[in-house]
Amino acid sequence: xxxxxxxxxIVKMAKAVQPVSSNPWMATRIEARLQEPVTINxxxxxxxMTTAAVMIxxxxxxxxxxxxxxxxxxxxxxxVQSVINEYGWSNDDPYSANFxxx
Amino acid sequence: MLQFRDDPAxxxxxxxxxxxxxxxxxxxxxxxxEDAEEITQDVFIDVFRKPExxxxxxxxxxxxxxxxxxxxxxxxxxxxxxxxxxxxxxxSSLPEKQEPADFIHPGVLxxxxxxxxxxxxxxxxLPEKQHTAWVLSEMDSRTNKEIxxxxxxxxxxxxxxxxxxxxNIRRILSGMYPGEK
Numbered sequence: 001x002x003x004x005x006x007x008x009x010i011v012k013m014a015k016a017v018q019p020v021s022s023n024p025w026m027a028t029r030i031e032a033r034l035q036e037p038v039t040i041n042x043x044x045x046x047x048x049m050t051t052a053a054v055m056i057x058x059x060x061x062x063x064x065x066x067x068x069x070x071x072x073x074x075x076x077x078x079x080v081q082s083v084i085n086e087y088g089w090s091n092d093d094p095y096s097a098n099f100x101x102x
Numbered sequence: 103m104l105q106f107r108d109d110p111a112x113x114x115x116x117x118x119x120x121x122x123x124x125x126x127x128x129x130x131x132x133x134x135x136e137d138a139e140e141i142t143q144d145v146f147i148d149v150f151r152k153p154e155x156x157x158x159x160x161x162x163x164x165x166x167x168x169x170x171x172x173x174x175x176x177x178x179x180x181x182x183x184x185x186x187x188x189x190x191x192x193x194s195s196l197p198e199k200q201e202p203a204d205f206i207h208p209g210v211l212x213x214x215x216x217x218x219x220x221x222x223x224x225x226x227x228l229p230e231k232q233h234t235a236w237v238l239s240e241m242d243s244r245t246n247k248e249i250x251x252x253x254x255x256x257x258x259x260x261x262x263x264x265x266x267x268x269x270n271i272r273r274i275l276s277g278m279y280p281g282e283k
Contacts, residue, residue, distance in 0.1 A: 013217050017210055031114070
């Protein structure tokens with residue numbers, strides 16, 4: 001069978017599809033659904049789990065960064081202190097402040 | 103105009119009058135019997151709950167088809183995104199519904215079912231609007247004017263969609279031709 005004819009036959013199938021009868025109880029089912037109380041859309045469990053996982057992740061990242069920062073804090077203070085000493089800035093008197101390295 | 107709240111008999115008659123055509127359109131679009139039944143029910147529930155949405159600009163059937171088409175599009179989008187969403191896959195408590203490999207339309211004679219399966223597989227690969235226009239035109243025998251009202255497009259846009267849909271279906275089917283394997 002040639003390709004074009006095969007394609008034509010398949011495309012023509014659309015017209016050969018007969019309409020089917022829907023469920024004879026459709027109207028009854030619809031009426032039953034209308035009788036049901038309207039339920040408020042609850043947040044699905046999967047989204048709740050996702051949000052919780054993201055929150056936990058953010059808290060862990062924050063704690064880790066905070067601890068890392070605190071551990072580095074004394075070293076940073078020492079560096080600042082050494083610069084202050086080196087330039088003689090520990091003196092509160094602005095007139096004697098020396099901005100050139102001693 | 104379409105107030106059924108105080109007239110259950112009229113509502114039932116309305117459903118019985120339109121349910122088959124709505125159901126067939128939805129079935130051709132979503133290619134799944136159970137989903138088609140549920141969507142059809144949703145369409146009539148919307149009609150009952152929001153009758154004011156019908157402004158009388160088009161025929162009731164056109165309005166019904168518009169609701170049905172929009173519901174099908176939403177359903178197919180949800181279904182596609184469900185497969186793609188990582189979190190949904192990770193946390194979904196429900197087992198994933200197994201799709202049948204080929205949709206077997208109950209309105210197709212058994213000797214034509216193999217060919218029809220190719221057609222429905224090709225239709226699934228069409229872009230959304232082309233798919234809708236093609237189903238309405240070729241399977242539901244709607245005129246371009248009716249399709250334009252259902253899809254809220256101009257007639258020339260529908261013609262263009264149908265032209266591209268026909269070209270694409272032939273291209274997709276060409277790739278499926280069993281004689282070349």
